[in-house]
Amino acid sequence: MEKNLILQVKDLNIEFHDHLIPETVVYDFDLDLRVGEIVGLVGESGSGKSMSALAIAGLLSRKDMKKRGQILFDGVDILTCERNVLRKIQGNDIGIIFQEPMTSLNPLKKIGWQVEEALRIHTELSKEERYYRVIEMLRDVELEDAERIYHQYPHELSGGMRQRVMIAAAMICNPKILIADEPTTALDVTIQAQIVELLKRLNREKQTSILFISHDLSLVRQLCRRVMVMQGGYVVETGDTEEIFNHPREAYTQKLIAAIPKVVRKS
Amino acid sequence: MKYAGKKLLTMFLTLFAVTLFVFLAFHVISGDPASSMLGTEATPARLEALREEMGLNDPVLVQYARWAGRFLTGDMGTSYSYRMPVSDMVTDKIPVTLTLTILAFFMMVLISIPLGIYTAKHAGGVIDRIIYIFNQIIMAFPPFFSGILITLLFGRIFKLFTPGGYISYEKNFWGFVGYLFFPALAIALPKAAMAVKLLRSSVIGEARLDYVRTAYSRGNRTNDVLYKHVLKNALIPVVTFLGMALTDMIAGSIIIEQVFSIPGLGRILLTSISNRDYPVVMAIIVCISLLVLVVNMIVDMIYGLIDPRISVE
Amino acid sequence: MKSGKKKNYNFIVGGTITGLMLIFIIIGFFYTPYDPNAMDPSAKFAGISLKHLMGCDNFGRDILSRVMKGAGTTLSVAAGTVFIGTFFGIILGAVTGYFGGILDEILMRVNDAIFAFPSILLALVFISLLGSGTYQVVIALGIAFIPSFARIVRSEFIKCKNMDYVKNARLQGAGHLRIMFVHILPNTFTVLLSAIMIGFNNAVLAEAGMSFLGIGVQPPQASLGRMLSEAQTYLFRAPNYAIFPGLVIILMVLGFSLLGDALKREE
Numbered sequence: 001m002e003k004n005l006i007l008q009v010k011d012l013n014i015e016f017h018d019h020l021i022p023e024t025v026v027y028d029f030d031l032d033l034r035v036g037e038i039v040g041l042v043g044e045s046g047s048g049k050s051m052s053a054l055a056i057a058g059l060l061s062r063k064d065m066k067k068r069g070q071i072l073f074d075g076v077d078i079l080t081c082e083r084n085v086l087r088k089i090q091g092n093d094i095g096i097i098f099q100e101p102m103t104s105l106n107p108l109k110k111i112g113w114q115v116e117e118a119l120r121i122h123t124e125l126s127k128e129e130r131y132y133r134v135i136e137m138l139r140d141v142e143l144e145d146a147e148r149i150y151h152q153y154p155h156e157l158s159g160g161m162r163q164r165v166m167i168a169a170a171m172i173c174n175p176k177i178l179i180a181d182e183p184t185t186a187l188d189v190t191i192q193a194q195i196v197e198l199l200k201r202l203n204r205e206k207q208t209s210i211l212f213i214s215h216d217l218s219l220v221r222q223l224c225r226r227v228m229v230m231q232g233g234y235v236v237e238t239g240d241t242e243e244i245f246n247h248p249r250e251a252y253t254q255k256l257i258a259a260i261p262k263v264v265r266k267s
Numbered sequence: 268m269k270y271a272g273k274k275l276l277t278m279f280l281t282l283f284a285v286t287l288f289v290f291l292a293f294h295v296i297s298g299d300p301a302s303s304m305l306g307t308e309a310t311p312a313r314l315e316a317l318r319e320e321m322g323l324n325d326p327v328l329v330q331y332a333r334w335a336g337r338f339l340t341g342d343m344g345t346s347y348s349y350r351m352p353v354s355d356m357v358t359d360k361i362p363v364t365l366t367l368t369i370l371a372f373f374m375m376v377l378i379s380i381p382l383g384i385y386t387a388k389h390a391g392g393v394i395d396r397i398i399y400i401f402n403q404i405i406m407a408f409p410p411f412f413s414g415i416l417i418t419l420l421f422g423r424i425f426k427l428f429t430p431g432g433y434i435s436y437e438k439n440f441w442g443f444v445g446y447l448f449f450p451a452l453a454i455a456l457p458k459a460a461m462a463v464k465l466l467r468s469s470v471i472g473e474a475r476l477d478y479v480r481t482a483y484s485r486g487n488r489t490n491d492v493l494y495k496h497v498l499k500n501a502l503i504p505v506v507t508f509l510g511m512a513l514t515d516m517i518a519g520s521i522i523i524e525q526v527f528s529i530p531g532l533g534r535i536l537l538t539s540i541s542n543r544d545y546p547v548v549m550a551i552i553v554c555i556s557l558l559v560l561v562v563n564m565i566v567d568m569i570y571g572l573i574d575p576r577i578s579v580e
Numbered sequence: 581m582k583s584g585k586k587k588n589y590n591f592i593v594g595g596t597i598t599g600l601m602l603i604f605i606i607i608g609f610f611y612t613p614y615d616p617n618a619m620d621p622s623a624k625f626a627g628i629s630l631k632h633l634m635g636c637d638n639f640g641r642d643i644l645s646r647v648m649k650g651a652g653t654t655l656s657v658a659a660g661t662v663f664i665g666t667f668f669g670i671i672l673g674a675v676t677g678y679f680g681g682i683l684d685e686i687l688m689r690v691n692d693a694i695f696a697f698p699s700i701l702l703a704l705v706f707i708s709l710l711g712s713g714t715y716q717v718v719i720a721l722g723i724a725f726i727p728s729f730a731r732i733v734r735s736e737f738i739k740c741k742n743m744d745y746v747k748n749a750r751l752q753g754a755g756h757l758r759i760m761f762v763h764i765l766p767n768t769f770t771v772l773l774s775a776i777m778i779g780f781n782n783a784v785l786a787e788a789g790m791s792f793l794g795i796g797v798q799p800p801q802a803s804l805g806r807m808l809s810e811a812q813t814y815l816f817r818a819p820n821y822a823i824f825p826g827l828v829i830i831l832m833v834l835g836f837s838l839l840g841d842a843l844k845r846e847e
Contacts (some may be wrong), residue, residue, distance in 0.1 A: 106482070407829075
């Protein structure tokens with residue numbers, strides 16, 4: 001493995017087995033993610049991008065799905081390793097945030113408790129140390145009044161604030177990889193831009209590699225140097241973001257680019 | 268606190284409505300209490316005197332207020348059939364029915380919560396299927412029939428208790444509780460079966476939600492996801508059910524008391540209904556209503572404690 | 581497909597039990613092996629034999645014949661109860677759900693207050709007002725069942741009243757009554773049907789309970805609950821007297837609850 005390569009996905013195939021006829025949702029997915037890099041993954045809904053992301057985070061059910069290939073993280077294959085090995089990676093080395101900040105947090109637990117959770121699982125820090133770490137992290141994701149938010153419940157926060165909380169919870173153990181699965185789709189446009197800026201800053205300051213998944217090419221262009229385009233379970237195009245934007249090879253990619261509203265494209 | 272206040276207010280309003288309804292209904296049907304009290308000794312003059320004395324010539328609402336006021340001070344009126352204060356007949360029966368109900372409630376909780384969690388965790392497994400079949404059958408049992416079968420099985424065949432050998436709580440409290448064990452079981456079983464089913468589907472439903480995936484993504488063990496995240500959420504609908512089950516049990520104990528010849532509220536309620544002894548019927552119905560309302564109030568409070576979304580409303 | 585199999589299984593078993601019980605009851609309306617009220621002093625407490633398949637009771641009456649008649653009584657009372665509950669529940673729920681406003685607010689408050697009380701208790705209140713007897717039980721239980729149906733119908737009407745097909749009907753000039761009962765009501769059918777199944781079971785159990793307490797069906801008319809209360813006196817002498825009526829109640833309820841489960845899964 002190349003020295004600064006942090007994650008390597010080889011030949012990932014995902015098949016569903018909960019229907020009578022097995023259904024393949026991801027074919028021959030390959031990905032190299034380097035330290036401090038942000039890679040974009042674009043495609044329509046149903047193109048298999050979220051499935052791939054969940055597989056990398058080790059969140060696909062092991063029963064109903066058949067998976068082939070390898071997802072190598074630090075020499076460990078996430079697809080086949082023991083559960084307790086996987087658990088030590090989840091939340092500690094790989095963090096993930098989701099599309100729906102409204103439902104991704106436990107409605108009955110305080111924000112502080114949820115942000116702190118990964119620390120409780122993966123570190124030996126004392127209660128006090130954890131508290132300060134959480135407050136620091138909440139400030140780091142640009143949430144004002146962190147001490148108050150610590151004691152609040154998810155329903156008391158706006159969507160944008162909840163997504164910041166999700167980011168804080170995912171980043172609390174300083175993971176090497178952050179998977180952002182359509183993190184801005186459910187948010188207002190102005191908040192979207194703020195979240196993208198936040199991810200950019202966290203990536204720069206903490207050298208966390210980010211796999212940024214979106215159907216919005218303009219966001220991907222703001223954030224990622226490298227991009228992969230998925231359609232119908234296949235990666236149809238991959239390469240330098242600007243290169244792909246200016247000279248898309250696939251008709252599908254051209255269509256995606258054409259779908260971006262003009263005003264945004266100019267910027 | 269605002270939430271608690273609102274609930275408390277609703278409770279008193281409901282209590283007012285219920286008692287007013289009960290009072291009016293019995294006022295209409297019970298006819299003239301004066302003539303029923305005097306019976307054959309009635310003469311127009313004596314009737315009129317008694318009516319005046321009892322305040323029966325006042326407007327209905329005044330009579331209601333007087334009745335409610337007396338009720339609050341513990342004066343529940345006089346029984347037609349026994350010519351004794353209703354409170355003397357009722358007060359020592361309340362602990363019996365209450366103990367029976369509470370015992371049954373705890374049995375239901377102790378049986379259903381672990382089984383509900385277990386079946387949810389092992390959904391689709393052999394034991395889950397067996398429990399499903401058992402549940403369906405037990406839910407179909409009328410409580411008095413399970414009472415009869417329990418008498419037959421544990422009383423007659425295994426001789427674990429003496430059917431009909433009720434022990435008064437004033438004589439031997441633990442003997443009393445021991446005698447109530449099997450009646451309570453008969454009340455608890457069908458409700459426990461329903462609770463198992465509900466908790467199972469609630470846990471399974473919650474486990475599909477997004478926040479559970481988030482919890483896994485942080486490296487939680489399956490058990491930690493279940494006990495620290497899912498369970499509390501899954502219990503919200505179950506708490507509603509348990510509250511309703513508890514009020515149902517208060518009423519259900521009326522029937523079970525007949526099966527196991529327990530001298531509780533149910534026994535006098537039934538004799539009073541067939542004797543048309545309305546003051547007693549009214550007193551018992553009001554007592555049970557009060558219990559039901561208090562239970563509902565407690566359930567609402569528990570809700571407020573579990574679910575932070577409610578207290579803010 | 582696991583779930584599919586289980587659903588069919590519920591449907592088949594539930595349907596078979598219910599079917600057999602119905603046949604049993606319908607035969608009982610026209611034919612019973614003996615006159616259910618005929619007393620044969622020589623057959624007091626006769627055991628199970630070819631002559632008396634379920635034995636005889638304390639008056640030497642044939643238990644099978646009485647169970648057949650009694651099941652019919654229980655079924656009729658339950659049907660009457662559910663009919664009253666559904667009929668008034670639909671009207672109340674439809675009006676409050678469709679029109680909303682102050683009337684809805686008041687009626688539903690009252691409804692909720694009644695709903696909070698156990699139906700047996702309500703029925704007892706009505707019985708003590710109306711006196712005991714078969715018709716009184718039907719009315720008492722029927723009234724006690726109205727709130728639960730009203731609740732269900734109301735929430736369905738609220739869901740449906742803003743749907744496009746209702747708006748469409750309104751544009752075409754359909755009156756309120758027509759919209760309520762021709763357009764919306766048929767769409768609440770599935771929900772209503774499973775509520776009726778549950779209500780039916782509760783009614784069977786409640787009727788049996790009332791008759792058991794001696795305030796329902798009056799002797800000599802046979803009723804399962806009444807038989808059980810009589811059988812209780814002779815429980816140790818003739819356990820079969822108690823067991824058969826109980827078994828029939830259980831089968832009736834079980835059949836319907838399995839069918840109800842099968843219906844619910846289909847949604």
